[in-house]
Amino acid sequence: MDIAIVTGASSGLGEKYAKLLDGEGLDELWLIARRRPQLEALAEKLQTPCRILPLDLTANASFTALQDTLTKQGKGLTVRYLLHAAGFGKMGPVTSIPPGILENMVDLNDRSAITLTQLLLPYCVPGSHFAFIASCAAFLPIPELAVYAASKAFLLRYCRALAAELAPQGILVSAVCPYWVRDTEFIKTASTTDQKHQFRHYLLAGTKESIARRSFKGIKKGRTVITPDAASTLLRFVSAWIPQDILLYCSRIFR
Numbered sequence: 001m002d003i004a005i006v007t008g009a010s011s012g013l014g015e016k017y018a019k020l021l022d023g024e025g026l027d028e029l030w031l032i033a034r035r036r037p038q039l040e041a042l043a044e045k046l047q048t049p050c051r052i053l054p055l056d057l058t059a060n061a062s063f064t065a066l067q068d069t070l071t072k073q074g075k076g077l078t079v080r081y082l083l084h085a086a087g088f089g090k091m092g093p094v095t096s097i098p099p100g101i102l103e104n105m106v107d108l109n110d111r112s113a114i115t116l117t118q119l120l121l122p123y124c125v126p127g128s129h130f131a132f133i134a135s136c137a138a139f140l141p142i143p144e145l146a147v148y149a150a151s152k153a154f155l156l157r158y159c160r161a162l163a164a165e166l167a168p169q170g171i172l173v174s175a176v177c178p179y180w181v182r183d184t185e186f187i188k189t190a191s192t193t194d195q196k197h198q199f200r201h202y203l204l205a206g207t208k209e210s211i212a213r214r215s216f217k218g219i220k221k222g223r224t225v226i227t228p229d230a231a232s233t234l235l236r237f238v239s240a241w242i243p244q245d246i247l248l249y250c251s252r253i254f255r
């Protein structure tokens with residue numbers, strides 16, 4: 001049985017990736033997020049049979065449950081795609097964010113990516129794709145998004161190294177690094193701690209439709225780092241050439 005696993009499928013980019021995977025001729029789509037009703041509503045819209053897995057990817061018990069589900073399928077199971085879109089950010093100075101939230105962010109944005117890789121690799125074959133949704137925040141330090149940007153920098157470095165490790169096995173690894181995406185729940189969730197509204201505008205923000213569609217093309221081609229919009233592509237190259245102190249100074253303009 002050929003499957004794709006989509007995390008963060010209850011909204012935003014994850015939901016869009018599930019819709020794109022619907023056309024890939026897979027036997028099942030496994031949809032992961034915490035909110036079951038949203039996953040069920042999505043499954044009803046898709047042609048491919050779906051398995052609903054309402055899991056909190058910051059809880060160890062969720063990975064045990066996923067491992068049990070994988071084991072029950074046995075050796076006939078092939079993971080063709082992992083689209084790991086679950087993630088969140090919080091705006092504001094580190095000291096202003098209530099205890100536990102930043103640790104939880106690192107657990108979701110980073111730790112879950114490692115655990116999923118180790119759980120799913122035994123079910124992968126040459127041509128399987130792992131895609132981790134990072135962010136162009138990975139390219140530079142960002143005050144008042146400090147932990148989020150650092151967590152995405154970790155994810156980007158991890159993806160690059162993993163891509164090199166798995167290349168001999170023909171397993172393709174991508175880090176998707178978009179700029180702001182205006183029409184997902186991300187900005188609303190991230191703003192709840194931004195008491196002074198430091199990030200006031202989202203100039204050049206993309207839409208989930210275009211970001212998912214463009215990045216999915218790159219994922220299928222096996223590109224390691226994907227910047228699916230003009231702003232993230234510019235930031236990628238600028239951050240490679242301009243010293244970080246200067247970038248930090250300029251970044252104030254974009255708040």
Ligand SMILES: NC(=O)c1ccc[n+]([C@@H]2O[C@H](COP(=O)([O-])OP(=O)(O)OC[C@H]3O[C@@H](n4cnc5c(N)ncnc54)[C@H](OP(=O)(O)O)[C@@H]3O)[C@@H](O)[C@H]2O)c1
Nearest residue numbers: 008010011012013033034035057086087180181184185186
């Ligand atoms: N939107 C942007 O501006 C932007 C820009 C660059 C990168 N990104 C990245 O893109 C990815 C997708 O974000 P999005 O924009 O689509 O935001 P979103 O609409 O808020 O989607 C986030 C998804 O993550 C899931 N999730 C959150 N906490 C979870 C947990 N503990 N366990 C399992 N699932 C969890 C949410 O579902 P439940 O609440 O149902 O669990 C939701 O489906 C994230 O990694 C984000 O960092 C977003």
